[in-house]
Amino acid sequence: MVEAYLIYASSDREPNLFYWGHFRAPDPFLALKINEKTIAVVSTLEYGRCKKGSTFSEVLLWSDVLQAAVDQAVENNCCKIILHLQKAYQISSFTIPDDFPAHLYETLRKLVPIKFDAVYFQTQRQFKSASEVEQIKTACQLTSQAILYARTILKKSCTDTSQPFLYYRRKVLTSERLRSAIECYCLKKGGHCAGTIVSCSQQAADPHCEGTGPLRANEFIVIDVFPQLNPSGYYGDMTRTFLKGVASLRQKRLFLCVQACQKELIRRIRPGVNTKDLMQFAQNYFEQKGFGLRKTKGICEGFIHSVGHGLGLGLHEYPSVGINSVLLEPNMVFTVEPGLYFHELGGVRIEDVVQVTSTGCQLLSRCPYQWIL
Amino acid sequence: MVEAYLIYASSDREPNLFYWGHFRAPDPFLALKINEKTIAVVSTLEYGRCKKGSTFSEVLLWSDVLQAAVDQAVENNCCKIILHLQKAYQISSFTIPDDFPAHLYETLRKLVPIKFDAVYFQTQRQFKSASEVEQIKTACQLTSQAILYARTILKKSCTDTSQPFLYYRRKVLTSERLRSAIECYCLKKGGHCAGTIVSCSQQAADPHCEGTGPLRANEFIVIDVFPQLNPSGYYGDMTRTFLKGVASLRQKRLFLCVQACQKELIRRIRPGVNTKDLMQFAQNYFEQKGFGLRKTKGICEGFIHSVGHGLGLGLHEYPSVGINSVLLEPNMVFTVEPGLYFHELGGVRIEDVVQVTSTGCQLLSRCPYQWIL
Secondary structure: OEEEEEEEEOOOOOHHHHHHHOOOOOOOEEEEEEOOEEEEEEOHHHHHHHHHHOOOOEEEEHHHHHHHOOOOOOOOHHHHHHHHHHHHOOEEEEEEOOOOEHHHHHHHOOOOOEEEOHHHHHHOOOOOOHHHHHHHHHHHHHHHHHHHHHHHHHHHOEEOOOOOEEEEOOEEOEHHHHHHHHHHHHHHOOEEOOOOEEEEHHHHHOOOOOOOOEOEOOOEEEEEEOOEEOOOOOEOOEEEEEEOOOOOHHHHHHHHHHHHHHHHHHHHOOOOOEHHHHHHHHHHHHHHOOOOOEEEOOEEEEOOOOOEEEOOOOOOEEEEEOOOOOEOOOOOEEEEOOEEEEOOOEEEEOEEEEEEOOOOEEEOOOOOOOOEO | OEEEEEEEEOOOOOHHHHHHHOOOOOOOEEEEEEOOEEEEEEOHHHHHHHHHHOOOOEEEEHHHHHHHOOOOOOOOHHHHHHHHHHHHOOEEEEEEOOOOEHHHHHHHOOOOOEEEOHHHHHHOOOOOOHHHHHHHHHHHHHHHHHHHHHHHHHHHOEEOOOOOEEEEOOEEOEHHHHHHHHHHHHHHOOEEOOOOEEEEHHHHHOOOOOOOOEOEOOOEEEEEEOOEEOOOOOEOOEEEEEEOOOOOHHHHHHHHHHHHHHHHHHHHOOOOOEHHHHHHHHHHHHHHOOOOOEEEOOEEEEOOOOOEEEOOOOOOEEEEEOOOOOEOOOOOEEEEOOEEEEOOOEEEEOEEEEEEOOOOEEEOOOOOOOOEO
């Protein structure tokens, strides 16, 4: 008897499943992991491609297995197949991720031993191999080139005396236009972007606002680019905040505070450090400078998100660098992205990616920059 | 006491959640629907943006609710919040989708009345309003422009006498190059693509193969484009199969068979028709022409996928036009995409989007074409 890990998901959406088979499919399919062996059960639509192009140890055809499972006394076809596989591979119990589909779980739990193991699924990808680090580095290099490309456009743009909008090649430079330029740039170099952020002024006060409308002089412009490499699937992630024109004293103070905090955070990263302490450090740092989290007129301002998130086949993965406790270990890879957000002033965020080494960390994204253009 | 629908997901990945609030977020958040009222519970990171930009009736701050829920005797914070909301809104039971996260379900089911309703969540978006149809039409128009753009590139490309590759602007035209051109084209017009298919020759025998390497003369080239409009979130979807050069008799037979089948399918679409019968029709049609589903040397060939899938905020949504039974009703929107795939010959697929009307259907994507270039 053996234990099996079980996933039922689309590998486009579930990096753990993609990690098992390096096979991308838009519709859900079934996969098992028994010791080091991985088994996929896919439809006729995906069968040929999966057999030829995936790294699954074994690829089974859904309709074949369903036929073999005809004796299983359960209505749901997916359950039929799982029960059949249990018998065929002599599986004693199934271990599933927390986000396994609840209805399938509800049917299965009455028929087979099944248990959750969030830690396994959260952490199976946490230590990056040398080749994974290389992929993330490649993605980060692309990200930094894309940021430099955006910077060039901002630098070349100018203002009209009559209004505060930026103009590039005689046309108003909007968030949409700059985003589309950045995303095309990445596409041509094999990186696929979704939701690239180019937000200006008050829009930048919302960290995940993509940004719309004209970019303005003398205001913060936050550019956050996170392309996914095709076909490896690894992400890069980088944010830079620019300002075209003249920065006020308040803007300078805000920017320098975030920049200094990020530098301090990176200096503190090494094995044994608790991510919670990094979060606490950033909170205290901003608090001391008068920029702590607060709610003004029903809106949150100050330092309103966590310090960072794991990066790899997932854009937001383990470890999260927030209020939860995680002890850093070598080859963990995550973003360091403190930011400050104020309704009136906009936002500043600076984000880089680090790999924990045996003694500290190394930056996987590198893009020194002047923020005032 | 009231009943509530409950979702815990990322609205980037769960169209039902996006449908409730028209708010896109990469990380999971909690949302309820009580009669026509929708309530979201989000983190400080998303709170401002969600309050300003979403259509949720009410937006609550996760940390505020958690504080109010301090008395709830359960460890999991998300459960705490749900129990608190149950009390605050006097909720008698929660109804969840099949793919609700299993672990959260397992904790909740011991504390509150909770049930599944796949039909509600599958079908809540099935009848498209006039404005939704307009959005899908816009996305389909973009798709058809992108296909015409790709066709122009193919048409302008030429072959070298020494090898069968296509050349465009003196450089080999690869799947990657044409895909990137198509995706940039869509991006500039507000459509976001992922996984656009440009597959040639034997690669086209796998319907979901994205395609790599040089495109070849005298071979099928399948182009499948499915951009998502930003910010509305609606998809277009269209496939055309081209051939640059001279088609063999077998290639012509295959193409004309798929084309005729698609025409027949579209002619059969009207309210009251069972999608299963459309699937059966296509299967019989291909079978009679000698192109039925078969397994050759362990690989599936012939008609290896379903006739189509619903289209809207999701790329693959309800209704599926396959082996399951669904009675068509006015304002359902789905793709009609028969295809034939043979290992040696490659593949042919032709795909358009239709809206069921009171008497038949109307094409939302329109792109008449010559397939031999």
